[in-house]
Amino acid sequence: MPLPPLVSPVDALSDAERTRTHRHAALRGFGELAQRRLAAAHVAIVGAGGLGSPAVLALCAGGVGTITVIDDDDVDVANLQRQVLHRHRDIGAPKVDSAVRAGADLSPETRVDARRERLDATNAAHLLAGADLVLDGSDTFATRTIVAAECERRGLPLVWGVVQEFHAQVTVFWSAPPAGREAVVLADLHPPELVGEAPSCTEVGVLGALTLQVGAIMAVEALKLITGVGEPLLGRVLLVDALAGRSTDVPLHPTAERRRGVVEASEPAAPAVPDAYAAAPPQLTLAEMRTAIADEGAVVLDVREPHETRGGGIDGAILMPLGDLLADPSAVAATAPVVVVCAKGLRARRAAEALRERGVDARVLAGGLAAWT
Missing domain, CATH: 3.40.250.10 (Rhodanese-like domain)
Incomplete structure (x- = not known):
């Protein structure tokens, strides 16, 4: 079921922006009100690579008011196979510069805040300040863990995607969702004690076109959360198998340990109910x-x-x-x-x-x- 809109709308769109985004206004259940919410929104995108590239393009084109793009890397020729934000002439230049250029080309009223920094535990709070939600397209699990922790601390929804070889996952984590929805966080999908560093794209490769698909799906999830239109992937993981041409969504709930922790923290103690299989799998x-x-x-x-x-x-x-x-x-x-x-x-x-x-x-x-x- 849809969630309440994440962002209050601006009072009005400019004539130019209303004309530019008219195809959104024509969507049943979307209309100008949802477009005004997009204009008021502030989205932070961690990483301007394979997933961040299409997300930046889609959110700029969609009319999001402010987009903070965080990446400390420069464009390399090997990036161009999948990172469609960049051009051959950008080789050697900061990736965030491509985001600024694309924003100006696609949506003059979108403000792209370029942060040429590597997000870490010391600056995550500063870099994500003011965001209504976050998209994580970073390339290491260490960074993803820091992003998730900061979003959990702030109660921000986190749109999360990962691509490797021919496969992908997309979901939404949210530690403080609206009433009636179960909080789901990164540790529910990837328990810290089981996580190792996955092979890099350099080691195992990645299908370039799949990153476009997944980055676009992440952008769609952001648009749904901002506007309250449609049902986001909170509590579900979308699994994409490009080789089989198949997408499947599967349920995602808090792990047994975290569910018990939430209950213990929020409810009076109750007699324990024996359950031989409630503990984590051996x-x-x-x-x-x-x-x-x-x-x-x-x-x-x-x-x-x-x-x-x-x-x-x-x-x-x-x-x-x-x-x-x-x-x-x-x-x-x-x-x-x-x-x-x-x-x-x-x-x-x-x-x-x-x-x-x-x-x-x-x-x-x-x-x-x-x-x-």
Whole structure:
């Protein structure tokens, strides 16, 4: 269901801006009121690379009033395969300069605030000050963790996207959503204790056109949050498989540990209800997994995508992509323990949590297959 608009509208649009954005005004349920909200909005974008580039273009063209673009990097020739904000003549120049130019070219009334800085724990509060919401297109998980923490501290919605190879994820985190909606944060999707640094684009590559698609989806989520039009991805993760031409959204809820922490902090203590599977899924080493298979008849469930499993896996494993499992966890009706595996362990953790909520004794191969090959 839609959320309340994030931003109050400006009193009026200029004649020039009303003409420029007329196709928005013609949208049913959008109209000039929503456009006036966009004109009043301040969006911060972390990163002017593969995801930040299309987001900057879309939000400028859409008529967002103020956009802060944060990036300390210069344009490299290898960026041009996917970072469509930049041109060949920009090589060697600051990436944020491209954002300023694009803003002026697309939407003269949009103010682009260029910050040529690397966001870190010491300046995050300063760089994100005044923003109504944040889009994270940064390139390291360390930076993403800092951005998420600052958004949680401020209660700002965070539009989050990531692309690697042919796959992508997009969601909305919000630690203080409107009443009636569950707070979801980065740790619910990527628990800190399980996160390692993912391979870089240099190491494994990225489909350039997919970054345009995902950056545009992130921009759409921002527009929906600002205007209160449509249903944002809060509590859902959009999974994009470019090779299969398939997009699937799966539910995302607070982890069991954080849900209990929220309840304990906000409600009077209640008698504990025993639940054998409420705790986080146990992590098994490869040797422990083999013991579980041999001694307990454990079943191995591989939640990687088909193009990954074609490259090999564990003999006898049941193959079920994460999106399929989360869409219907009841499809795994195991009476024996289940050991869930994926490439690095993150998807396995999400799958195991969904199974444990249904009473399945689900465990996870710690570190995923990459840790043991």
